[in-house]
Amino acid sequence: xxxxxQKPFDEIWEMVxxxxxxxxxxxxxxxxVCHQGGNKEAxxxxxxxxxxxxxxxxxxxxxNGGIERQCEHEFFDSAKALIEKSEAVLSLACGIGVxxxxxxxxxxxxxxxxxxxxxxxxxxxxxxxEKCQACGDCVLGITGGVCPVSRxxxxxxxxxxxxxxxxxxxxxxxLDCAWQLVIDRLEALGKxxxxxxxxxxxxxxxxxxGGPRSFKLEDF
Amino acid sequence: xxxxxxxxxxxxxxxxxxxxxxxxxxxxxxxxxxxxxKGNMIKDHVDSINITDNQTSVTRxxxxxxxxxLKQLGLDPVLQMVVRDRNRIALQSDLLGAASFGINNxxxxxxxxxxxxDNPQSQNVFDLDSMQLVQTVRMMRDEGKFISGDEIKxxxxxxxxxxxxxxxxxxxxxxxxxxxxxxxxxxxxxxxCIYNIPKFEKWMEGVRERGLHExxxxxxxxxxxxxxxxxxxxxxxxxxxxxxxELIDRLAGVDKNKQADEGIKFSIETIQRLKEVKGVxxxxxxxxxxxxxxxEIVEESGLYPRPVIE
Numbered sequence: 001x002x003x004x005x006q007k008p009f010d011e012i013w014e015m016v017x018x019x020x021x022x023x024x025x026x027x028x029x030x031x032x033v034c035h036q037g038g039n040k041e042a043x044x045x046x047x048x049x050x051x052x053x054x055x056x057x058x059x060x061x062x063x064n065g066g067i068e069r070q071c072e073h074e075f076f077d078s079a080k081a082l083i084e085k086s087e088a089v090l091s092l093a094c095g096i097g098v099x100x101x102x103x104x105x106x107x108x109x110x111x112x113x114x115x116x117x118x119x120x121x122x123x124x125x126x127x128x129x130e131k132c133q134a135c136g137d138c139v140l141g142i143t144g145g146v147c148p149v150s151r152x153x154x155x156x157x158x159x160x161x162x163x164x165x166x167x168x169x170x171x172x173x174x175l176d177c178a179w180q181l182v183i184d185r186l187e188a189l190g191k192x193x194x195x196x197x198x199x200x201x202x203x204x205x206x207x208x209x210g211g212p213r214s215f216k217l218e219d220f
Numbered sequence: 221x222x223x224x225x226x227x228x229x230x231x232x233x234x235x236x237x238x239x240x241x242x243x244x245x246x247x248x249x250x251x252x253x254x255x256x257x258k259g260n261m262i263k264d265h266v267d268s269i270n271i272t273d274n275q276t277s278v279t280r281x282x283x284x285x286x287x288x289x290l291k292q293l294g295l296d297p298v299l300q301m302v303v304r305d306r307n308r309i310a311l312q313s314d315l316l317g318a319a320s321f322g323i324n325n326x327x328x329x330x331x332x333x334x335x336x337x338d339n340p341q342s343q344n345v346f347d348l349d350s351m352q353l354v355q356t357v358r359m360m361r362d363e364g365k366f367i368s369g370d371e372i373k374x375x376x377x378x379x380x381x382x383x384x385x386x387x388x389x390x391x392x393x394x395x396x397x398x399x400x401x402x403x404x405x406x407x408x409x410x411x412x413c414i415y416n417i418p419k420f421e422k423w424m425e426g427v428r429e430r431g432l433h434e435x436x437x438x439x440x441x442x443x444x445x446x447x448x449x450x451x452x453x454x455x456x457x458x459x460x461x462x463x464x465x466e467l468i469d470r471l472a473g474v475d476k477n478k479q480a481d482e483g484i485k486f487s488i489e490t491i492q493r494l495k496e497v498k499g500v501x502x503x504x505x506x507x508x509x510x511x512x513x514x515x516e517i518v519e520e521s522g523l524y525p526r527p528v529i530e
Contacts, residue, residue: 153333153335154304154330154331154333154344154346154349155346156330156346156349156350157349157352158349158350158351158352158400159349160388160389160390160393160397161330161350161388162330162383162384162385162388162412162460163332163333163388163459163460164388164389164390164459164460165388165389165459165460166389167389167390168459169459170332170333170336170459170460171333171335171336177389180389180390183390183392183393184390192393195393195396195400196396196399196400196403198351198355198400198403198404200352201308201348201352201355201356201367202347204347
């Protein structure tokens with residue numbers, strides 16, 4: 001899923017403080033799982049903004065709302081009226097949702113309340129870790145199901161580098177060395193000999209490097 | 221043995237004599253005098269001199285330009301190239317540029333992560349990894365082709381090296397990892413600084429078991445400790461560096477003003493012991509910002525005079 005983290009409150013305030021009306025709008029799927037952007041978090045953020053409005057003695061009407069997904073047209077039906085009468089929207093969606101809404105409502109400013117951080121999992125309650133960078137050419141089949149693109153800080157395809165120590169990465173003792181994990185997993189699968197197969201030079205044109213990506217199903 | 225390049229290092233190694241290389245770090249300025257001075261200081265005691273490539277991710281005068289300065293002194297530089305900062309276009313381009321100046325050796329490295337350096341906010345590239353860079357240099361030389369498959373009319377002729385760190389984890393893949401680099405085309409290896417000699421010897425045992433010492437020239441990495449503080453720092457702060465307790469105790473056991481001498485002594489002893497290890501083809505003496513000590517270490521280890529290569 002997509003993981004995001006709320007921006008510092010002061011940064012949010014600086015973006016929105018000159019409006020007279022603001023709708024704080026949650027997205028209740030991915031970013032709700034990480035407790036940063038769901039409809040409940042939108043309600044809490046709206047309350048904090050209302051307190052700031054009182055403290056600063058300014059005149060901003062703040063309401064909140066939300067939908068299940070800000071990245072698909074059909075989910076917007078229930079919120080059409082709310083958004084159309086908004087002067088500005090503070091979206092708690094990921095960057096995709098913010099852009100989708102900005103495209104739908106061309107004359108309404110849409111501000112991001114979150115920094116979209118990564119594609120990750122819920123490794124334990126309240127703990128999210130990056131697992132994919134959408135490189136467009138998955139190699140998990142040859143790396144024992146551990147992604148070197150997102151989990152090795154040098155995205156090495158033939159690692160580990162010389163900085164792997166005690167299973168940890170050279171950049172942080174809190175970060176697992178992805179290649180240690182690859183090797184452990186290959187060993188568990190009885191495929192450690194595969195380690196010596198050289199992974200060829202990657203085609204990064206399928207990644208961000210090749211420009212914005214899309215695909216279209218012809219049957220629809 | 222057939223020579224592939226004009227490299228002095230290749231000639232010494234293929235003559236069957238122990239090779240000696242060293243390294244110099246370029247300055248953080250546009251003044252080349254430091255590198256020229258370092259080169260002159262050690263030139264009679266080593267066969268070839270590595271120039272580091274923005275080591276520890278700190279911005280410095282580029283390796284290629286520093287190599288050109290050494291080349292102009294008539295020395296045989298080893299161009300270190302990390303894949304951290306340049307994509308395949310820039311790497312191949314710099315290889316052509318280096319070859320155009322008669323630089324004959326390249327050492328292919330990943331590079332330290334940028335978070336260690338002066339620009340932790342920078343983007344990193346890692347378009348290729350170090351093994352793929354080894355493959356690239358070999359393909360350019362042997363097949364006369366770029367990665368794209370396009371022909372190179374005058375291919376660059378590099379003697380191709382890579383690094384090995386027998387002390388990084390997991391230990392069980394450190395020999396297979398060397399085998400992989402050899403399969404990619406590495407012709408010489410310069411190792412991480414060796415302080416844990418038994419572990420290095422164990423690694424070499426694995427290397428010999430697979431006959432890798434007959435396929436690649438292994439230069440053992442030697443870095444003299446200047447002080448107890450340096451030893452403790454390397455142990456604490458440099459991942460993949462193995463500094464055993466015995467060495468710490470040994471340095472702690474002498475007066476502070478004698479620790480540097482003790483560090484040099486340890487390096488000389490290490491070289492003398494490793495000379496006897498089958499498969500060690502030479503030594504890479506990295507006296508970090510202490511290049512003036514290289515001649516003494518080389519002489520005291522019995523590696524001087526250096527062979528004269530026509």
